Amino acid sequence: MDKLVLTPIGRDQQLRPAQAVTAQFNPTTYSVSKSVDWQSTGEHGRPNAPRLQFLQGGSRVLSLELFFDVTETVPLGGRFVAADVRDLTGPLVAMTRCDDRHGQALHPPFVHVAWGGAAPPDSDLPFIGAISSLSQNFTMFAPNGQPLRATVTLSLTESSDPKQAKLLDSGAYKLARIDDRSKTLAQVAGQHFGRSADWRTIADANGTDNPLKLNVGSWLKLPPGTGGKF
Numbered sequence: 001m002d003k004l005v006l007t008p009i010g011r012d013q014q015l016r017p018a019q020a021v022t023a024q025f026n027p028t029t030y031s032v033s034k035s036v037d038w039q040s041t042g043e044h045g046r047p048n049a050p051r052l053q054f055l056q057g058g059s060r061v062l063s064l065e066l067f068f069d070v071t072e073t074v075p076l077g078g079r080f081v082a083a084d085v086r087d088l089t090g091p092l093v094a095m096t097r098c099d100d101r102h103g104q105a106l107h108p109p110f111v112h113v114a115w116g117g118a119a120p121p122d123s124d125l126p127f128i129g130a131i132s133s134l135s136q137n138f139t140m141f142a143p144n145g146q147p148l149r150a151t152v153t154l155s156l157t158e159s160s161d162p163k164q165a166k167l168l169d170s171g172a173y174k175l176a177r178i179d180d181r182s183k184t185l186a187q188v189a190g191q192h193f194g195r196s197a198d199w200r201t202i203a204d205a206n207g208t209d210n211p212l213k214l215n216v217g218s219w220l221k222l223p224p225g226t227g228g229k230f
Contacts, residue, residue, distance in 0.1 A: 002115060002116045003022045003023050003026060003115070004022070004023040004026050004027060004064075004066075004113070004115040005020055005022050005023070005113070005114050005115070006020065006021045006092065006095070006111050006112070006113050007019070007020040007021075007111065007112045007113075007114070008020070008095050008109035008110070008111055008112075009109055009110045009111065009128070010109070015112055015221060016109070017220065017221050019091060019094070019095075020091075021088075021091045021092050024066070024067070024068050024069065024088060025066070025067050025068075025069075026115070027064045027065055027066060029064075029065075030062065030063065030064035030124075031062075031063045032060055032061070032062050032063075032124045032127075033060065033061045033063070034058060034059070034061070035058030036057050037054075037055040037056050037057070037058060038052040038055060039052065039053050039055050040052060040053075041053050059129070059157050059158035059159075059160070060124075060129075060157075060158040061129075061132070061155055061156070061157050061158070062113065062124070062127050062129060062155065062156045062158070063154070063155045063156075064153075064154065065151055065152065065153050065154075066092075066151070066152045066154075067149075067150075067151050067152075068085050068088045068089055068151075068152065069085070069148070069149045070083035070085045070087070070088065070149075071140065071149065083146075083148070084146040084147065084148075085138070085146075085147050085148055086146075086147060088150075089136055089150050089152055092131075092134065092152055092154065093134065093136075095108060095109055095111055095131050096108050096131050096134055108130060108131065109130075110128055110130050110159050111128070111129060111131060111156060112126060112128050113125060113126060113127040113128070113129075113156065114126040114127075127156065127158065128158070128159050129156035129159050130156060130157055130159060131154055131155070131156050132155050132156065132157040133153075133154065134152065134153070134154040134155075135152070135153045135154075136150050136151070136152050137150060137151045137152075137153070138150050139151065183214055184199075184212050184214065185203055185208075185212075186199045188202055188220065188222075189201065189202055192222060202220060202221075202222065
């Protein structure tokens with residue numbers, strides 16, 4: 001199953017997959033709204049209805065909720081303790097802040113939102129915008145007070161920067177997480193391109209020259225035509 005992924009965009013207009021957030025559970029709904037600005041001309045074409053003059057189209061706003069749950073215990077230092085759900089929600093909060101990790105020191109990063117494969121032209125997703133509101137609702141806690149469940153509600157306001165348009169192509173990069181310590185780029189290429197010799201295509205997209213060194217927990221950008229799954 002494809003997961004919804006939110007990826008910050010750096011000043012170089014490239015995705016930052018190392019800071020991407022993958023939905024633990026896909027949203028059950030999302031909404032997209034758009035405003036269109038009109039102005040009354042002061043002339044009445046009909047009784048009680050003035051003539052209107054178009055001004056401009058407003059940005060779309062994408063709104064969704066994401067649920068995170070870490071109620072399963074995890075090993076730590078030879079004993080089992082409850083995890084902290086803020087470890088999962090924190091990277092989303094980071095996308096609302098000015099932070100050099102995203103290559104955006106002057107303002108919070110724009111965010112690329114993708115879910116699933118190629119979509120019809122001018123579809124709601126993929127979507128590029130800035131997080132304009134975010135709230136976290138914590139609903140379960142460990143005995144030590146650490147939150148274990150959270151619902152994150154966020155809205156993103158659309159960006160129309162032409163430099164970011166290429167990221168909205170139906171063939172835009174997908175992201176895949178490396179969960180196997182023995183995985184190599186050649187194996188990834190063989191799985192997604194059908195030819196292990198095409199590992200260089202993935203290497204170039206991720207700025208790496210070593211096809212044998214993939215860090216567990218890291219993310220790879222998979223160029224157009226790949227599946228995004230392991």
